[in-house]
Amino acid sequence: MRLENRTALVTGAASGIGKCIGEIYAREGARVALIDIDFDAAKSVARAIGNNAVALRCDVSRKAEIAAAVADTLSAFGALDILVNNAGTTHVNKPMLEIGEDEYDRTFAVNVKGVFLGCQAVVPHFRKHGGGVIINIGSTAGLRPRPGVAAYSATKGAVHTLTKALAAELAPDHIRVCAIAPVATETPLLPSFLGPVPGMREKFIATIPLGRLALAQDVANAALFLASADAQFLTGNIVEVDGGRCV
Ligand SMILES: NC(=O)c1ccc[n+]([C@@H]2O[C@H](COP(=O)([O-])OP(=O)(O)OC[C@H]3O[C@@H](n4cnc5c(N)ncnc54)[C@H](O)[C@@H]3O)[C@@H](O)[C@H]2O)c1
Structure with missing residues (x-):
């Protein structure tokens, strides 16, 4: 097992990529704290994993809440070795003039401030230990933006730069700090990225x-590698999990 005796805190772990990271980390021997604003969903993910998981309610864009989640993780498990800043949101795919303030x-509060506060x-x-x-979930949108997701793409560019700065x-x-830049991924957030125009999915795949x-598993497998001892000389990397999209 690649994460034996490790403890990880995963934000946005009630759904999609974060849920899959929590499950794979636990399977590889880690204790996992699953953080989400959707507490009920986080609890059911934790229940399915078993004794090695706890669910915590937290809005990552609020400093006091993320600080409390870290303190609660330390009380529950007595250790913390890995942080995955995965929680994220987006505006629906639309022209930049239609993105509301x-x-x-x-989008910036969750995707950028949330990562910084985490x-x-x-x-x-x-430092003490x-x-x-730290693994931050960025996006290919922050590397090769496309029309319709201007504000979201800017948040992910900020996540990549923050990753390198830290x-x-x-x-x-x-303390190693890396990011993963997934391409469009099969999760509940995907329809927002694709937007209402028919044929976008096929256009994207092309x-x-x-x-x-x-798939969430593609991203979670990269997050497993980056958290493991196999990646001990990696820091500041933005790992594209994108089937070659950014080539
Ligand atoms: N799905 C994609 O196409 C795709 C592509 C590239 C990057 N990403 C990134 O992957 C990450 C995970 O997204 P996903 O696709 O799994 O989406 P998802 O909607 O399935 O999961 C996101 C989770 O984050 C939680 N969340 C949202 N705001 C939060 C907050 N303020 N505090 C705590 N939790 C919060 C949600 O409740 C949800 O459980 C995001 O950072 C997203 O930007 C997604």
């Missing part, structure tokens, strides 16, 4: 050399 603010919440603990791993700043503390969208 509230949608813009919410990092701030764990770094003092990681000699290191740790990798450089925290390396002396043996731009991916390996000929399909990503």
